[in-house]
């Protein structure tokens with residue numbers, strides 16, 4: 001793939017129109033008010049038939065899995081078909097368009113239907129998928145995916161303190177999770193913890209449970225105040241002797257490879273970040289070019305100063321690079337593969353740094369106006385910073401890339 | 409029931425339009441093109457009828473350059489069934505109405521829905537001319553359309569000066585859509601995917617055997633006069649004085 005297809009352009013135009021009419025006028029309320037972003041996400045789902053499309057895809061997949069179960073094998077992923085490039089783009093283009101105004105909405109949406117639903121889809125039983133994943137995929141329900149704890153983020157597996165203890169046929173869960181996207185409002189929570197069977201902490205198995213809002217012993221905090229991404233509510237979860245049946249253990253067995261599944265989620269999450277970065281960079285570049293043309297200093301438009309030109313040129317280089325990364329991602333999704341973790345890390349590292357750098361330069365190019373909330377680059381700059389922190393910090397991406405280089 | 413809907417490719421109302429220095433037209437580089445907003449309302453209305461009346465078909469028609477395919481695809485993505493693109497340059501309203509009348513002969517629709525006007529040249533003429541050429545009843549500037557249960561007649565509420573007027577007439581007929589008729593849907597993502605596979609037939613205008621010699625020619629275009637910078641005055645007296653002596657409004 002070397003350029004957007006006709007279908008991609010149509011999706012982009014339709015999304016752009018939605019963003020301009022439904023999000024842009026409500027940006028103030030979404031970013032600085034108390035309204036969570038879920039109504040607008042649901043409106044997007046129904047307007048574009050995304051809920052029905054998700055349901056149809058889900059049903060096809062479940063039918064394949066049931067058939068495979070009967071034959072005693074594992075469901076095979078479909079082969080590449082004509083139109084797969086368009087379908088793959090359909091997943092990324094809405095992210096790009098939304099991020100031009102509201103990276104927070106993408107985070108809230110991506111964590112729910114991406115991370116949370118995917119965790120259930122990759123490890124759950126068919127019954128668990130139907131019960132919990134489907135309502136997340138159609139955005140009927142809001143999901144949260146909880147691994148980070150006050151004492152462990154980058155070292156999520158090693159430092160994890162949350163526990164599950166066997167209790168008859170079920171388990172008792174305890175622990176605190178923090179920085180959890182959608183935590184304050186989630187209906188469905190994927191909770192990752194370690195099986196406390198008396199063995200050494202480092203030898204304990206990782207288990208993943210699905211919780212529902214309102215279960216006894218589960219507390220969801222109010223949204224935390226933060227630097228940016230205000231339209232994505234982030235909170236803490238407190239579990240105090242939460243009793244669960246085995247049907248809430250993903251896969252309904254202690255022996256499903258929890259760690260491998262979680263790593264696959266990381267890889268997908270990182271791919272999404274490149275699309276987010278492209279949206280931020282496109283918008284900053286567009287606003288900056290306009291401003292450079294019209295803002296006059298020393299008797300000429302600031303775009304005539306070479307130092308300003310350098311900023312614009314760098315923004316364009318970043319935009320081209322990110323777009324090419326997205327094209328490669330679309331190719332890979334379309335051919336039914338996924339990026340390996342090292343490449344996903346490289347893309348995420350580049351994308352996060354490019355978005356941050358471009359957004360900072362945009363603020364600089366706007367001068368005092370750049371620092372004022374009225375000019376959108378201020379918000380995009382605060383929002384861009386999170387790309388270097390969540391889904392694995394820059395430092396963690398770097399060490400993963402290096403580790404894969406040195407492994408051979 | 410079969411509904412024919414027109415879809416014209418026009419510059420996005422949000423784009424700033426520049427007139428060519430020689431006044432022969434507008435600068436078309438870097439312009440974003442969209443479906444004429446009134447036509448989009450027409451497509452939406454046709455789709456709503458299709459959702460109510462089982463077995464209906466919505467056929468889109470555009471007349472113009474090959475690139476108007478994009479706008480037809482948008483209409484197909486919204487849910488129309490198929491599209492016809494008549495390839496022709498620079499027709500005047502009567503030429504367009506004649507081409508449409510010929511297509512109506514071939515397609516035999518029960519209803520034609522069009523935008524009340526295209527937002528590029530704002531002629532507001534084709535709907536009326538087409539009804540006349542066909543000898544069909546017309547309901548222009550519709551803000552509400554109701555079909556009888558047997559779909560043999562339509563009742564159209566029109567926005568006229570000072571109020572609303574309701575007309576009833578037998579079908580087939582021509583209806584032109586006003587702004588408040590409905591709010592068009594977004595093309596859904598599955599709709600966009602399906603649009604690619606729907607029929608889009610191209611017909612060179614010469615194949616239709618219709619006389620489209622323009623009777624109207626555009627002699628010159630010019631931009632509206634640009635606004636001059638305002639003036640800041642020091643006192644109410646000075647303002648009143650200037651309004652009297654300079655602006656001559658009091």
Ligand SMILES: Cc1cc2nc3c(=O)[nH]c(=O)nc-3n(C[C@H](O)[C@H](O)[C@H](O)COP(=O)(O)OP(=O)(O)OC[C@H]3O[C@@H](n4cnc5c(N)ncnc54)[C@H](O)[C@@H]3O)c2cc1C
Nearest residue numbers: 145146147148152153154179180181389390391392393395
């Ligand atoms: C807005 C937001 C939303 C989030 N949403 C979720 C969510 O939905 N679910 C969830 O589970 N988590 C979520 N997180 C948590 C996020 O994934 C973690 O914050 C992130 O992984 C970093 O962990 P930490 O905060 O504990 O930092 P730490 O791990 O304490 O890192 C502190 C610093 O040390 C560096 N560092 C750590 N280890 C190394 C190393 N080996 N080599 C070099 N440097 C290192 C880090 O890069 C960082 O600079 C979210 C965070 C934010 C900000």
